[in-house]
Amino acid sequence: xxILQVSNLRIWDGITGKVLVPNSSFELKPESCLxxxxxxxxxxxxxxxxxxxxxxxxxxxxxxxxCNGVRLNQLAExxxxxxxxxxxxxxxxxxxxxxxxxxxxxxxxxxxxxxxYGWNRSEIVEKMKQAMLSVRLQDPVEIMNKYPHQLSGGMLxxxxxxxxxxxxxxxxxxxxxxSALDSVSKYEVMEQFVRLREKIGCSMIFVSHDLSVVxxxxxxxxxxxxxxxxxxxxxxxxxxxxxxxxxxxxVSSQTELNDHFRRVMGGPDYVSRGSR
Amino acid sequence: MGGYILKRSLLAIPLLLTISFITFVLNALSxxxxxxxxxxxxxxxxxTDELLAETRRAxxxxxxxLIRYFDWLLSCLQLDxxxxxxxxxxxxxxxxxxxLNTLQLTIISVVAVxxxxxxLGMISALTEGKNLDKSIRGVAFVLTSMPPYLLAALLxxxxxxxxxxxxxxxxxxxxxxxxxxxxxxxxxxGIYFRIVRSAMLANLNEDYVLFGRACGLxxxxxxxxxxxxxxxxxxSVFCMAIPIIxxxxxxxxxxxxxxxxxxxxxxxxxxxxxxxxxxYVLVLAAAFVVVNTFSDIINALINPKLREDM
Numbered sequence: 001x002x003i004l005q006v007s008n009l010r011i012w013d014g015i016t017g018k019v020l021v022p023n024s025s026f027e028l029k030p031e032s033c034l035x036x037x038x039x040x041x042x043x044x045x046x047x048x049x050x051x052x053x054x055x056x057x058x059x060x061x062x063x064x065x066x067c068n069g070v071r072l073n074q075l076a077e078x079x080x081x082x083x084x085x086x087x088x089x090x091x092x093x094x095x096x097x098x099x100x101x102x103x104x105x106x107x108x109x110x111x112x113x114x115x116x117y118g119w120n121r122s123e124i125v126e127k128m129k130q131a132m133l134s135v136r137l138q139d140p141v142e143i144m145n146k147y148p149h150q151l152s153g154g155m156l157x158x159x160x161x162x163x164x165x166x167x168x169x170x171x172x173x174x175x176x177x178x179s180a181l182d183s184v185s186k187y188e189v190m191e192q193f194v195r196l197r198e199k200i201g202c203s204m205i206f207v208s209h210d211l212s213v214v215x216x217x218x219x220x221x222x223x224x225x226x227x228x229x230x231x232x233x234x235x236x237x238x239x240x241x242x243x244x245x246x247x248x249x250x251v252s253s254q255t256e257l258n259d260h261f262r263r264v265m266g267g268p269d270y271v272s273r274g275s276r
Numbered sequence: 277m278g279g280y281i282l283k284r285s286l287l288a289i290p291l292l293l294t295i296s297f298i299t300f301v302l303n304a305l306s307x308x309x310x311x312x313x314x315x316x317x318x319x320x321x322x323x324t325d326e327l328l329a330e331t332r333r334a335x336x337x338x339x340x341x342l343i344r345y346f347d348w349l350l351s352c353l354q355l356d357x358x359x360x361x362x363x364x365x366x367x368x369x370x371x372x373x374x375x376l377n378t379l380q381l382t383i384i385s386v387v388a389v390x391x392x393x394x395x396l397g398m399i400s401a402l403t404e405g406k407n408l409d410k411s412i413r414g415v416a417f418v419l420t421s422m423p424p425y426l427l428a429a430l431l432x433x434x435x436x437x438x439x440x441x442x443x444x445x446x447x448x449x450x451x452x453x454x455x456x457x458x459x460x461x462x463x464x465x466g467i468y469f470r471i472v473r474s475a476m477l478a479n480l481n482e483d484y485v486l487f488g489r490a491c492g493l494x495x496x497x498x499x500x501x502x503x504x505x506x507x508x509x510x511x512s513v514f515c516m517a518i519p520i521i522x523x524x525x526x527x528x529x530x531x532x533x534x535x536x537x538x539x540x541x542x543x544x545x546x547x548x549x550x551x552x553x554x555x556y557v558l559v560l561a562a563a564f565v566v567v568n569t570f571s572d573i574i575n576a577l578i579n580p581k582l583r584e585d586m
Binding site for chain 1: 404405481482483484486487488489490491492493494495497501504505508578579580581
């Protein structure tokens with residue numbers, strides 16, 4: 001039983017013919033969180049966008065993607081659009097660039113909710129207010145009247161999370177949501193992701209190269225390298241008993257960094273506070 | 277916002293003063309003696325030294341340079357640019373109507389250029405790499421690389437001479453606008469649509485487009501956002517197009533015998549009619565400054581980031 005099943009996904013550049021992701025298959029269990037880790041350029045974002053069918057026009061894909069038994073790859077664009085946002089939702093890395101810079105963020109929120117649910121303005125404000133307060137955004141109405149450049153990256157990230165709370169999608173795909181944040185905001189946003197899962201009971205695909213975040217959030221992990229899935233398994237086991245050389249390299253490089261940081265900061269517990 | 281508009285408008289004043297001074301100095305540096313020019317133009321058969329001295333006095337030439345400049349500046353502010361050396365008529369009575377004619381041609385052309393650039397730019401950005409995009413760019417490339425006089429000659433030959441649909445010159449009816457406006461539009465839209473196209477392409481890869489699509493927004497909504505963001509770059513370029521076209525109508529006006537500034541200026545330069553040349557340069561420069569000021573204000577109005585710095 002799985003909510004999302006990806007089989008034989010192949011992604012290539014339609015112009016040069018270069019294969020970017022040769023053949024990957026994985027599944028997402030209901031109410032679980034699957035983390036995809038790997039270095040930049042390993043095909044994590046391409047895989048996420050392939051599920052949403054939102055890669056650039058020049059990027060082609062083949063293979064089967066089914067969500068709740070519906071084969072997304074065979075849906076017409078119109079049908080697919082109806083599912084985006086409501087059933088499949090995506091949270092991007094850089095909140096500063098995810099919202100239209102020429103209008104206040106309330107416009108995007110209203111457009112989205114009006115389109116999917118047909119609510120009127122006051123209903124939307126009421127629902128968003130609660131959601132935004134729950135992710136610890138004070139003054140929701142004021143925030144909705146701000147332009148993206150007037151808010152911080154962490155705040156915009158939480159706005160995207162609060163929109164997810166209202167939309168209640170089945171699957172949330174978060175593409176490196178904490179990579180552009182400083183460590184304090186990162187911790188905040190990570191906690192909000194934990195609460196988001198508890199709150200709406202959605203399944204989640206979480207792309208990251210930050211293993212401390214992955215440890216905190218993920219149930220299962222996929223390790224990608226050069227477009228291939230090199231290792232997969234239970235999150236807790238993977239970090240202690242990695243089979244693939246590359247996974248061990250990832251884990252050890254992260255541990256080394258943390259050890260060094262701990263030595264510099266002069267305390268053993270400083271870094272591990274966010275992890276399990 | 278009001279403060280910004282005031283500040284930006286006040287900034288234009290020193291700029292205009294500097295321009296007027298430079299215009300005056302350049303004319304004063306000319307090796308021709310204005311008195312001689314006036315006497316030649318009036319067809320005086322034998323120019324004596326006494327006659328020259330008398331004319332200089334009449335023109336106020338014996339006064340110090342700065343006083344002459346301030347006198348000229350003050351009267352310019354009242355639209356009194358002096359009298360033409362050749363015809364003796366007030367400069368404004370010649371320049372005013374010519375300016376209006378050129379302005380009409382310019383405004384109609386600019387509207388056509390903007391409409392065509394945005395339309396073609398959008399179509400070609402949204403069909404990037406497809407045959408439609410390739411053919412738009414190809415045709416635009418050929419037409420834009422043609423010098424305006426060649427393009428004008430071809431159009432006149434085909435539409436006026438061969439088909440006899442449109443007048444070859446003059447400014448008598450609506451039909452006479454078609455050819456000059458087309459030549460200007462083809463020449464400039466071919467350049468400006470590329471600016472719209474590249475701005476749109478750059479914006480297509482922005483995250484806000486991806487996030488909008490990921491939220492399931494209708495494509496129309498996303499296109500509107502795309503256009504609004506892309507136009508930010510294009511608007512300043514379009515605003516600068518107005519004075520550029522205004523100044524470059526010389527060729528078009530002479531080809532189509534359009535009774536505008538371009539015709540007047542060429543005629544005045546050939547007959548050394550200094551007051552008209554001075555006024556022409558001044559009016560064009562002022563138009564540049566005014567339009568530039570407006571473009572800054574419009575840009576600030578649509579760009580929230582700029583608006584904040586005020």
